[in-house]
Amino acid sequence: MQILITGIFLGGVYAIIAVGLSLQYGVARIMNLAVGEMLVAGAFAAFWVYTAQSLNPYWSLLFVVPGAFIVNWLIYRFLLQPLVRRAKTRGQLEVDSILVTFGLSFTLVGIFLIVFGGQFFNYSFMSRPVELFGSRYGQNRVLAFCIAVVICGLLWYWLNYTRSGLSLRAVSVDPKAASLVAIDVNKVSAFAFALGGAIAATGGVLLSTFLTFDASVGVVFTMKALIIVIMGGVGDIRGAIVAALVLGLTETIVARLIDPGLTLASAYFLFLLILLFRPQGLFGRRTT
Amino acid sequence: MTRKEIIGLILVPVAFIILAFLPSLPNSANLLSLAIPIAMFTVLATSWAIFSGPTHYISLATAAFYGVGAYTMATWLDVLPYPVILLIAAVIGAVFAAVVGFATLRLSGVYFVIFTLGLAEMTRQVFVWYQNNFGGTRGHYVFTDITEAQIYWQLLALGLLVYLVGWWIGRSRLGFAIRIIGADELVARHSGIHTARSKVLLFMVSGAFAAVVGVVMAPRFVYIEPAMAFNPQLSFLVAIMALLGGIHRLWGPLMGAIPFALVWEFIASNFPAQTILLMGIAFLVVVYYIPNGVAGVVEGWYHKLKAAGGEKHG
Amino acid sequence: MDKVALKTMDKPTVLEVREATKRFGGLVAVNQVSFDVREHEVIGLIGPNGSGKTTMMNLISGALKVSDGYIMMGDNLLSDMPERKIAQSGVARTFQLVRVLAGLSVLENVMAGAVFGHRKLWGKGLEVYAMRQLERVGLAAAANKPTSALTYIDQKRLELARALAADPKLILLDEWLAGLNPTELQTGIELIASLRDEGRTIILVEHVMDAIRSLCDRCVVMSSGIKIAEGTPAEVLSDKAVIKAYLGDDYE
Numbered sequence A: 001m002q003i004l005i006t007g008i009f010l011g012g013v014y015a016i017i018a019v020g021l022s023l024q025y026g027v028a029r030i031m032n033l034a035v036g037e038m039l040v041a042g043a044f045a046a047f048w049v050y051t052a053q054s055l056n057p058y059w060s061l062l063f064v065v066p067g068a069f070i071v072n073w074l075i076y077r078f079l080l081q082p083l084v085r086r087a088k089t090r091g092q093l094e095v096d097s098i099l100v101t102f103g104l105s106f107t108l109v110g111i112f113l114i115v116f117g118g119q120f121f122n123y124s125f126m127s128r129p130v131e132l133f134g135s136r137y138g139q140n141r142v143l144a145f146c147i148a149v150v151i152c153g154l155l156w157y158w159l160n161y162t163r164s165g166l167s168l169r170a171v172s173v174d175p176k177a178a179s180l181v182a183i184d185v186n187k188v189s190a191f192a193f194a195l196g197g198a199i200a201a202t203g204g205v206l207l208s209t210f211l212t213f214d215a216s217v218g219v220v221f222t223m224k225a226l227i228i229v230i231m232g233g234v235g236d237i238r239g240a241i242v243a244a245l246v247l248g249l250t251e252t253i254v255a256r257l258i259d260p261g262l263t264l265a266s267a268y269f270l271f272l273l274i275l276l277f278r279p280q281g282l283f284g285r286r287t288t
Numbered sequence B: 001m002t003r004k005e006i007i008g009l010i011l012v013p014v015a016f017i018i019l020a021f022l023p024s025l026p027n028s029a030n031l032l033s034l035a036i037p038i039a040m041f042t043v044l045a046t047s048w049a050i051f052s053g054p055t056h057y058i059s060l061a062t063a064a065f066y067g068v069g070a071y072t073m074a075t076w077l078d079v080l081p082y083p084v085i086l087l088i089a090a091v092i093g094a095v096f097a098a099v100v101g102f103a104t105l106r107l108s109g110v111y112f113v114i115f116t117l118g119l120a121e122m123t124r125q126v127f128v129w130y131q132n133n134f135g136g137t138r139g140h141y142v143f144t145d146i147t148e149a150q151i152y153w154q155l156l157a158l159g160l161l162v163y164l165v166g167w168w169i170g171r172s173r174l175g176f177a178i179r180i181i182g183a184d185e186l187v188a189r190h191s192g193i194h195t196a197r198s199k200v201l202l203f204m205v206s207g208a209f210a211a212v213v214g215v216v217m218a219p220r221f222v223y224i225e226p227a228m229a230f231n232p233q234l235s236f237l238v239a240i241m242a243l244l245g246g247i248h249r250l251w252g253p254l255m256g257a258i259p260f261a262l263v264w265e266f267i268a269s270n271f272p273a274q275t276i277l278l279m280g281i282a283f284l285v286v287v288y289y290i291p292n293g294v295a296g297v298v299e300g301w302y303h304k305l306k307a308a309g310g311e312k313h314g
Numbered sequence C: 001m002d003k004v005a006l007k008t009m010d011k012p013t014v015l016e017v018r019e020a021t022k023r024f025g026g027l028v029a030v031n032q033v034s035f036d037v038r039e040h041e042v043i044g045l046i047g048p049n050g051s052g053k054t055t056m057m058n059l060i061s062g063a064l065k066v067s068d069g070y071i072m073m074g075d076n077l078l079s080d081m082p083e084r085k086i087a088q089s090g091v092a093r094t095f096q097l098v099r100v101l102a103g104l105s106v107l108e109n110v111m112a113g114a115v116f117g118h119r120k121l122w123g124k125g126l127e128v129y130a131m132r133q134l135e136r137v138g139l140a141a142a143a144n145k146p147t148s149a150l151t152y153i154d155q156k157r158l159e160l161a162r163a164l165a166a167d168p169k170l171i172l173l174d175e176w177l178a179g180l181n182p183t184e185l186q187t188g189i190e191l192i193a194s195l196r197d198e199g200r201t202i203i204l205v206e207h208v209m210d211a212i213r214s215l216c217d218r219c220v221v222m223s224s225g226i227k228i229a230e231g232t233p234a235e236v237l238s239d240k241a242v243i244k245a246y247l248g249d250d251y252e
Helices: A002-027 A035-051 A057-086 A090-116 A139-161 A163-173 A175-180 A185-208 A218-232 A237-257 A260-277 B003-019 B028-055 B062-076 B082-104 B109-135 B148-170 B173-183 B185-190 B195-221 B233-245 B252-270 B272-289 B293-313 C003-009 C053-061 C083-088 C106-115 C124-137 C152-165 C182-197 C209-215 C233-237 C240-247
Strands: A129-132 A135-138 C013-024 C027-038 C042-046 C068-073 C091-093 C170-174 C202-205 C218-223 C226-231
Touching: A002 A035, A002 A135, A002 A139, A002 A163, A002 A185, A002 A218, A002 A237, A035 A057, A035 A090, A035 A185, A035 A218, A057 A090, A057 A185, A090 A218, A090 B109, A090 B233, A090 B272, A129 A139, A135 A139, A139 A163, A139 A185, A139 A237, A163 A175, A163 A185, A175 A185, A218 A237, A218 A260, A218 B109, A237 A260, A260 B082, A260 B109, B003 B148, B028 B062, B028 B148, B028 B173, B028 B195, B028 B233, B028 B252, B062 B082, B062 B109, B062 B195, B062 B233, B082 B109, B082 B195, B109 B233, B148 B173, B148 B195, B173 B185, B173 B195, B173 C106, B185 B195, B185 C083, B233 B252, B233 B272, B233 B293, B252 B272, B252 B293, C013 C053, C027 C053, C027 C068, C027 C218, C042 C053, C042 C209, C053 C083, C053 C091, C053 C170, C053 C202, C083 C091, C091 C152, C106 C124, C106 C152, C124 C152, C152 C170, C152 C182, C182 C202, C182 C209, C209 C233, C218 C233, C218 C240, C226 C233, C226 C240
Parallel strands: C027 C226, C042 C202, C042 C218, C091 C170, C170 C202
Antiparallel strands: A129 A135, C013 C027, C013 C068, C218 C226
16 A cells, blocks of 8 residues: 555656656657756756745745746757758657757756756755555655646646647647648647646656755656656657556555666566557557 | 779778787877777767668667676676677677667657667666676676787777678668668568568667677776666767767768767866766757768868869869 | 450459458548459559548558458468568559658669569669669669759659569559649650550559540549449449549539
């Protein structure tokens, strides 16, 4: 039971990062390999608010969300859109965007290292335990999980039940057809990319309340987010959430029952199964 | 064989023979400490480009193959003769690449890059876990009487081999198949090409080379432990050097390995904290300013020169 | 039945399509379609847009798998084979949206068709053979040019040369004539006619009626995934059901 709940808590926070990436890949069609660095940026912001300003770290969301939104919008507009225009084939765009987002990822890590240094960071916030089903969990984890659930829920509602959400889904299904019904595909893509980045940074704020992090930890989360997005089916928010929970559970089970050093290996094992048997994702239809 | 090829077949080995005399120069220890990484990266980047150049699949698995090679050396050093270890490492590297390739190369490049991105780290975790539970100690001492000069010579020989293999693939049916696949995979399948097998075969070649390089370099470490052997940074360095040099030509990665390895050594020894930043900027610069690499730039100049020369004479 | 159709009546069957069905989720794109193709025959696969013609071509060439039914060529069950095996057993195709191999020279594009498929040539023989295919379609002068230097019709010619290079038993031309201007169209029709006179077996998906009348021995007409008529061009084009399918119910 304890393993189950811990796994779900972890999965909830993974879900929020993966949902951010899923928006970016599904709508803007850029596999953003720097998404982990957005998360680390959010974590650093929360850390700074808590230690330097001695405020509740969640206050950092006030500037992390708009900040990450603007930065990601600028990245899409000035770094990635030129590639979309320049690319002659989809393969070319794929390679270019992989390389550019890797470049961005390293550049950001480099900047973090210069600004914050290479040590590990953590702070103690709401670390008193609360009792659930006979076991104890950190309050901070419970709160982070609840916020993640709220954000995922809001996003899901917005995508499925509002007009602006619909235009996003339209672009993700077919950009050409979307542009025929007067949707500004460039604008929607940029918006989705920016929103995805903001969500990932929010995930960073949540994570920082209970996890130790350092400047170069982003890549680990990028990898997990990527695995989740592929497992859930590209651009499928619901699939990403389920996949995130599956990954959180698997990691927790492996860490508790076999060896904590094997978390990534277990994620990989899941990934391999998906690639071999359901490359279109858990809920995806086989494309033709 | 064209005249150009025959000239190449003579000139390249001659160049390698000249390079082989480097250790007999005065003050060679310093030179070797630069020449060894350059030679190593040239072999790795060239074999990387043999696969990634035509297929456009960005592989970040180099560190995994390299680490497996280093561990092959550490494990069997006292048991097996050295040439056999080289051979075993090549086979293990190729088989490992085949397994990874069959799982991922049927799918789009994004899946492949993501899978290889974590491969070194995953392999490291499995090694650590295995050694913790079944293997006794984590690290291995690699005591050999292999000298720096011998390592350098081996890398030169591997370099020559990688060029030969690359040249041979370039004129083989496999090489032609992979060019067609790179241009349009659908057309390739409809032309009768076994696309998955072709891609996996090339990936195996690059995996085998990386594993053998791991064996050759192992004695330099003296003490091998997983974090060192499976350093993911190696994969990125190899990729960026190849891309910087240009992956559409066999000699391209060399053009990237030499300058980048030198700059890297300089930054790493003077500003160790800034190496990651350097790598990030290098990636961005390559994509936005030199998409065809140094080789592309050089070819551009050559064509301009030729055109200018033609005008003068004509 | 007129003389043209009789010409091939006694020839052996090259391709057998039996109750081929393709479903995409709930949509049935091709619904229990059956027809035969005999040696040296030129078959027109026609029908309004969205009637499942290109899907049918994709089923034969293996780009898509049948959901039901089967397709045989000789003793080979094509519908069970991957694309490459189908190509190797002698089916070559062109694509609706022209697909030349950028980055390869014109000659190399043609060679691509003759190395791994039905023909497995290599070396000097390959070059000479590929050159001959280029001459066949009138592109020999461009052999060493990059594909980017080609006009639209020349790209189409190149694709045809690549298909011919496989020395196929059956050629699938998917709207090969589409997008050509009137002069080019004439050249294009003449080119296909010359293939037909060589005794090639061809299935062509086409909207250009002139081409269908002058080129096809028989036509298979599809509408909404179903075969609604089969016969000589003259027969099917005067068929009530066919006219209705093209022009709608109001036309009586």
